[in-house]
Amino acid sequence: MKALVKRNFEPGVSLMEVEKPTPSKNEALIKVSYSSICGTDLHIYKSDVWARSRIKPPLITGHEMGGIVVETGSEVTQVKVGDRVAVETHIVDWSCTLCRQGKAHLCSSTRILGIDCNGSFAEFVSIPETNLIVNSPIVPDEFLPLEEPLGNAVHAASITQVSGKNVLIVGGGPLGLLLLLVLKGYGASQVIVSELNDYRLTLAKNLGADLVIKPDELNLLNIAKEATRGEGVDVSFDMSGHPLGINDALKALKPGGHMVFFGLPTSDISLNITDDIIFKGITLHGVIGRQMFTTWYEVLSLLENKKIDLSPLITHRFPLSEIDKAMEVMSQGRSGKIILNPEL
Amino acid sequence: MKALVKRNFEPGVSLMEVEKPTPSKNEALIKVSYSSICGTDLHIYKSDVWARSRIKPPLITGHEMGGIVVETGSEVTQVKVGDRVAVETHIVDWSCTLCRQGKAHLCSSTRILGIDCNGSFAEFVSIPETNLIVNSPIVPDEFLPLEEPLGNAVHAASITQVSGKNVLIVGGGPLGLLLLLVLKGYGASQVIVSELNDYRLTLAKNLGADLVIKPDELNLLNIAKEATRGEGVDVSFDMSGHPLGINDALKALKPGGHMVFFGLPTSDISLNITDDIIFKGITLHGVIGRQMFTTWYEVLSLLENKKIDLSPLITHRFPLSEIDKAMEVMSQGRSGKIILNPEL
Amino acid sequence: MKALVKRNFEPGVSLMEVEKPTPSKNEALIKVSYSSICGTDLHIYKSDVWARSRIKPPLITGHEMGGIVVETGSEVTQVKVGDRVAVETHIVDWSCTLCRQGKAHLCSSTRILGIDCNGSFAEFVSIPETNLIVNSPIVPDEFLPLEEPLGNAVHAASITQVSGKNVLIVGGGPLGLLLLLVLKGYGASQVIVSELNDYRLTLAKNLGADLVIKPDELNLLNIAKEATRGEGVDVSFDMSGHPLGINDALKALKPGGHMVFFGLPTSDISLNITDDIIFKGITLHGVIGRQMFTTWYEVLSLLENKKIDLSPLITHRFPLSEIDKAMEVMSQGRSGKIILNPEL
Amino acid sequence: MKALVKRNFEPGVSLMEVEKPTPSKNEALIKVSYSSICGTDLHIYKSDVWARSRIKPPLITGHEMGGIVVETGSEVTQVKVGDRVAVETHIVDWSCTLCRQGKAHLCSSTRILGIDCNGSFAEFVSIPETNLIVNSPIVPDEFLPLEEPLGNAVHAASITQVSGKNVLIVGGGPLGLLLLLVLKGYGASQVIVSELNDYRLTLAKNLGADLVIKPDELNLLNIAKEATRGEGVDVSFDMSGHPLGINDALKALKPGGHMVFFGLPTSDISLNITDDIIFKGITLHGVIGRQMFTTWYEVLSLLENKKIDLSPLITHRFPLSEIDKAMEVMSQGRSGKIILNPEL
Secondary structure, eight states: OEEEEEOSSSSSOEEEEOOOOOOOTTEEEEEEEEEEOOHHHHHHHHTOHHHHHHOOSSEEOOOEEEEEEEEEOTTOOSOOTTOEEEEOOEEOOSOSTTGGGTOGGGOTTOEEBTTTBOOSSBSEEEEEGGGEEEOOTTSOGGGGGGHHHHHHHHHHHTSSOOTTOEEEEEOOSHHHHHHHHHHHHTTOSEEEEEOSOHHHHHHHHHTTOSEEEOTTTSOHHHHHHHTTTTSOEEEEEEOSOOHHHHHHHHHTEEEEEEEEEOSOOSSOEEEOIIIIIITTTOEEEEOOSOOTTHHHHHHHHHHHTTSSOOGGGEEEEEEGGGHHHHHHHHHTTOOSEEEEESOO | OEEEEEOSSSSSOEEEEOOOOOOOTTEEEEEEEEEEOOHHHHHHHHTOHHHHHHOOSSEEOOOEEEEEEEEEOTTOOSOOTTOEEEEOOEEOOSOSTTGGGTOGGGOTTOEEBTTTBOOSSBSEEEEEGGGEEEOOTTSOGGGGGGHHHHHHHHHHHTSSOOTTOEEEEEOOSHHHHHHHHHHHHTTOSEEEEEOSOHHHHHHHHHTTOSEEEOTTTSOHHHHHHHTTTTSOEEEEEEOSOOHHHHHHHHHTEEEEEEEEEOSOOSSOEEEOIIIIIITTTOEEEEOOSOOTTHHHHHHHHHHHTTSSOOGGGEEEEEEGGGHHHHHHHHHTTOOSEEEEESOO | OEEEEEOSSSSSOEEEEOOOOOOOTTEEEEEEEEEEOOHHHHHHHHTOHHHHHHOOSSEEOOOEEEEEEEEEOTTOOSOOTTOEEEEOOEEOOSOSTTGGGTOGGGOTTOEEBTTTBOOSSBSEEEEEGGGEEEOOTTSOGGGGGGHHHHHHHHHHHTSSOOTTOEEEEEOOSHHHHHHHHHHHHTTOSEEEEEOSOHHHHHHHHHTTOSEEEOTTTSOHHHHHHHTTTTSOEEEEEEOSOOHHHHHHHHHTEEEEEEEEEOSOOSSOEEEOIIIIIITTTOEEEEOOSOOTTHHHHHHHHHHHTTSSOOGGGEEEEEEGGGHHHHHHHHHTTOOSEEEEESOO | OEEEEEOSSSSSOEEEEOOOOOOOTTEEEEEEEEEEOOHHHHHHHHTOHHHHHHOOSSEEOOOEEEEEEEEEOTTOOSOOTTOEEEEOOEEOOSOSTTGGGTOGGGOTTOEEBTTTBOOSSBSEEEEEGGGEEEOOTTSOGGGGGGHHHHHHHHHHHTSSOOTTOEEEEEOOSHHHHHHHHHHHHTTOSEEEEEOSOHHHHHHHHHTTOSEEEOTTTSOHHHHHHHTTTTSOEEEEEEOSOOHHHHHHHHHTEEEEEEEEEOSOOSSOEEEOHIIIIITTTOEEEEOOSOOTTHHHHHHHHHHHTTSSOOGGGEEEEEEGGGHHHHHHHHHTTOOSEEEEESOO
């Protein structure tokens, strides 16, 4: 089959013919319909410091995906050939104390599709049946790969009440924009998006942001205060991982507010804990992955009932063979979500 | 000034000239712009069993209201003449252990406007300043009286997560319909409304209910299960107070679900606690009033940012002098919210 | 091996020689050290209405147990021969939407040890490895069978805050007394126990109840109010399933309080929802089983660190052969927990 | 009357005769029975950087106190002459949006007794009646001043579940030790205390710490892991404000754990947000003051029912005139709580 393989730590990936995988007894073989590109895929593509320390080439990369079950292992009972599925990308051990407490998304043995084992930028991929999420026909094919990052956003948005609240998103990349869609759908009173990149700011505005701020031209804190009778926002989400962004997100909060850490800083971050956290009685949440599988049921429910429309967020579509062009667009921040089609 | 006075326990109320009230030192005098009619007002109008046991005529009835501050008591500091205000109708003591724990809505000394003291079906009414909610010019005058019952709905909707969930409302009266607007605004995946009255069912459909059920023709439980892959709803709200409605709302829940009791039963209700509550691990919430004043800030935020449009729910407008006509329409269940105008 | 078998619906059980079970690939064979007797075992012993509708003889009864792993199925990886284990008695499917959301204790396919399949009143029993809880040597052998009902009590006590609160337990049977131990350990300010049986009242007092009430002689509500400055208790637990007990537990609550339904009523219960639930803003929780396996880790932690001493609750010990005597004592309510030893 | 006055920013305070205060209409005059010394008092005594930026001499310092109502203002209704009271030291405006949402402890207009207005190191002090907490005769006089910092500890301990959990306290000063007493009382499975000072470590051990660690001799993280089967603690409390202490507290957590920030850092703190917060799904809570007045009712309930014994924590008693000796002992960390008696 065709697959995009990270063969070594030179930049880029190679479109190659590789052997089609065979599902083990608890796995199903999935014919990939679409993948979408995650920031992680770009890190691997570029062979950055993180990628060099984490992955072991050769590796088929990619993890946001949808497809059709075409073969099932001998002990598979929960899916059948023909099922249309999205995929939870964290493969966990189900036996550690965290998994046994309903915190599988924090399992310390987690292996991630396309990072720790072969992924979805290919024609086929074999996946444990417990990780497969059967979708109703109502959900369009192109939405399936987006369910995984949408789950991140739903998980983040569910960690504290956002309905009827003023919220700030720092960082309008694809995940920040997915979060924007979720927060609008959940009835946040105002969603303010802070982002440097003009393309993304425009996209945020088009997706319904109540206020967009470009923090290099304007003072984020003043604007956030002004939009909230001088009080500050109820909830802020850092999707940037940037030191200034994180501190802005924290300082923009009103006393008693909640902050979500989502974007991954690449180095230690310095915080004014006394003034910005203790005196204001702030609660902070580190958010990773999706709740397995509470979040997924919510994602399915939102999409099946058309409460969230992902279409305007899908800005580009490429065949696997044009991965270099796709990564170039993504690298420049001139995209929402990019879909990869293995068949083209 | 003109006022609708409940003079004794004969049915009805009388439009009379009465003395204009004088604000005490912590009160403000409000010129009423609009009132809306609550089910409680109808109970008092009819002098039913509850009304006879609770109110002490003569009494100016009415409590859902908006107006303008025209005079302030000597120690009033938080509002000023000209402020446009809605009113929290629970007048509490602020000194009992419940008030001192942020549970003023449960204060055991609560006095309610238009029930325990003179109310808003009049040209003027005097109100403690702590109960006044100053509104921004963005919110239309006619919405102000509806903020109080909207607060009930927001309080009920905030008691457990509804975003991304399947919910059932049993009882599509004005409060059930306000709740419908809130649940839609908060991103519930599906809102199912069960109601006997055709007028209200049509209104529910127009206001965005995903599914409406007339339980005398159809089997509520089967329909609710069918709409939820056989699982049952995540959250159900009883707004009816009816024995069958309450039991339906409970049985329609999936295991682990939440139920809100809002409608007031007039007699004891028999429940299958073993099968419907314990074996299913259900959580039930008795909900009364609004959180003072957390709920109000959320109401203001939703209306100022136009996240909820109350217009389609306002179906009738009458002058005070046509109270009999208004009560007749309401009695028949052929209305959404009815607005009373003291000036007409 | 020896086992107590419910052969048919005549009252009682028979001590018989039966075939030793063989573990399937995901099971381990456990040599039972001790079992303890649950109220359910008494229902089955007596062949009451519930038992006749639920079990299918012949059946080895019993489910509260501890023992040693003596053989493991071919795919067992989490326990090994020699491990000393307690047992989660709910055997669930791990694949339904409830199990996949961390609510396995609400799985609709649950099979219960000693009710739906052969149980622990025997020399050996075969158990799925996921249901085995390996214990540290610090925990005494006799405590192992009590971990399962202790888990019920911990689950009930964890559903709302009890530390620093005034709480009421209605029903001082073995589970009510385990709950008493947990509530005392968790720093409840006052634990009030209401119970008719003198033996149990004395045991409750000895186990540390701050106040014991015999509701046929005294007025429970007056006493509960008096003990709480007239306010009522913060949390009440009904462990009785009795109509009067449930209503007392509800009425004894202060506004904003929480009630836990644990005892199983045998018929519908009539409640004053308006006055006792809605006007008081009460939250009610149906509690069943234990959280799998969050509760178990807490149980282990409490016992390993000697925060709860179960010794004074173990009042009787019998060999399997004296089951009739054990059931007689239990039937009269003249016991705490009764231990059965298969070896004697 | 006699009072300890901070006259200017020279180190120390002066015992002086000053005018006895007169209560305003909403205040009561309190004859101080005992005060206790807070770390803040030491900062003011020493005139450190923070003190110089915050207080405005001349000022009577001190805020942890108990006493007797000896005179009441004209509008006081909730206390009467002879009442024995403890004091909430945050004087708030009750009218800002935070106060009106039950978050008075976060009121941005807060004035603190003995910092922003005259305090309790005196024979008399005048206090708003809403800040007075009437105590039952069961609670000893010397415990009254300790209720305020005990409230801090109760507030911190109530922010997430600690019963049945493994917890770490970093910093065994007086507040850390009060927290230790609360956590033990609430049934934490293990309380580990990390502290450099030998006197405090011994006191922690005597007060019931399950494990005490001196982090300069031993590796805190290894010990915390070892005490928790390699998993890490469920909850950690930083009471030190120290950069190393905060990072230790964070790194000692298991995935999904909770951390409380209580000790005030004097400069920005650098955190590894990616590894220590996001990947582990940690929740962090900034905690300040006490919930007004939910925490106080819990404090009263714990003390009246003798669930927490403060006696072993009171290590020194001095008259006002020996303030220099008292501050010297405290400065060296050779004390638990120190009581000041205005009468000696």
